[in-house]
Amino acid sequence: MSDDLASRLREQGLRLTPQRQLILRAVEELRHATPDEVLCHVREQVSSVNASTVYRTLEVLEELGLVRHTHLSDRAPTYHSTLEHEHVHVVCRRCQKVRSYGPELVAPLVAALAADGFTMDVGHLAVFGECTDCAPDPQTDAT
Template identity: 55%
Template sequence: MPEQGSAELAELLRDRGLRLTPQRQLVLDAVRQLVHATPEQVHAAVCEVASGVNITTVYRTLELLEELGLVTHVHLSHGAPTYHDAAVVQHVHLVCRNCDTVTELEQSELAPLAERLLSQRGFRMDIGHVALFGLCGSCA
């Protein structure tokens, strides 16, 4: 997957007059490998490969990757946003307030609510940014 990701990233960057740097590729690879990751977790993963990359570079790169449509983020707590690969099918995040476990729910589960909000209120729900908080089965 890194080769395909490299070509895709390089093309998107070229279209904006930017170049593919090792740091940009490492950040994208880390997001894809970690599935759901905060900037700090991405930074830790990148530093395992390239210790000289600083956290500011990670934050800037995540912002750029989001502008390019390669990653997206959701707020799963009051802390830093959590990033994931934008190519992954949109899903709802179920966050346990006790153990911080994050599981996924197919967006189709919220489709009836999304349709009702649209028809009754004209509100378009962004399912990719939905996080539901509660207690997981183990903690309940």
């Protein structure tokens, strides 16, 4: 990925720095991570990286199309690499577990919105609810 990162940065007149490489690698390794989680991961390797560097770099990487963000909680956005296939995020409100599903899960919704002249950003979509591990058991609640 560093060749792609380097070429995209050069196209924008920017340099490939060790911090940018570390931050992109952290997003790829963590798969879904907030800026604070990226910072902690990067600091395991280089303690001098600060939060503002992480936030600025994530913005640059997103502008370059190398990472995307979505909101998986009411906290900071969560970033993931664009190397992963496009996916819908499904989040359990109780245990916070995040599952990823292919875009075919929402294909009828995408098609309906497209028919109405709207293009949906599937990779930014997060659906909230309860997973089967956290949902109340209807048999025990019926008594």
